[in-house]
Amino acid sequence: MALTCFSAVASQNIVILSGTPGDYISQGKTNVYSDIQLLSTNKNGVSFTFSNEKEEMMSADFIAPGHQMLQKGVYDFASRFPFQEDFQPGMNISGAGRGCNQLGGKYIVRDVHYDTNGNLKDLAVDFIQYCENRTAYLTGTLRYNSLEPIYFLEK
Template structure:
């Protein structure tokens, strides 16, 4: 599963997914979103090329080319720190973010935001000796010019995608991770808003079907 972020708060949320080791970028654009033009996109090694580099804020730049479509994603932690697993809230447009803010920008195919607000989650990341990313699981959400419509993306590169969730508008109390293929189940008490079932001990192989349920209190 690519990083899944529930969008509706409630007493019980559930996510269902299939594990995959493919390199892929999924984009979901709301109606009215300028960058994605209200469309959904799926890029994999079969229909696109992916090139990663380190940007000048010590973050990650991803360039995607697919036929006539081209995109650039930039992610950066506050204070030029190296990106690590965690949730990065209140992001603003890279590279113009304040030193105390995360930087985020997804643009391309002739379209970009003048200003933006958003957030992103890093579920897992690895680097080579030069600090260039060699594996990444992440998700992001951005809003151009303070508008309500959003562009949401889920990215998995050179790693089995995480069995994870990031909750918004919900104070979690318990997570239940079920591998429907093997039958393994984990139920764990946690108030973490970023939770990965694999890191908690769920055994997952490519192709396995997994369900994640969250019990908590709506904010």
């Protein structure tokens, strides 16, 4: 697996999605989203919505396994949220009328901080998602109030 890295010069809110030809969610394209809204933070995960100038509304969910708090680390063998087994991490990147019935993937939480009430302060996560057991995939990065450099996971 290879990594591509870009530096951050200021705290940023950005999502970049890039899919290979045949990926259903991205339609094989790269899109940048800067209008990011945190929908919810619970004890083991986060949910976001985001859009771009084309007004494509997308969403992203990242859930830690076993009711653990989402923390820095690698989350392999992720399955579709909210249908994952309790021992599995969950994820789901969807939107613009497109979603996966079944998905697999992984994500890396590079940085995450919460306030004293458990509310998310910042998050940096990079991910790869496969729909319907296809070889095509979606890779992306999400930065929420984060200074963490941008990485792209590659197969």
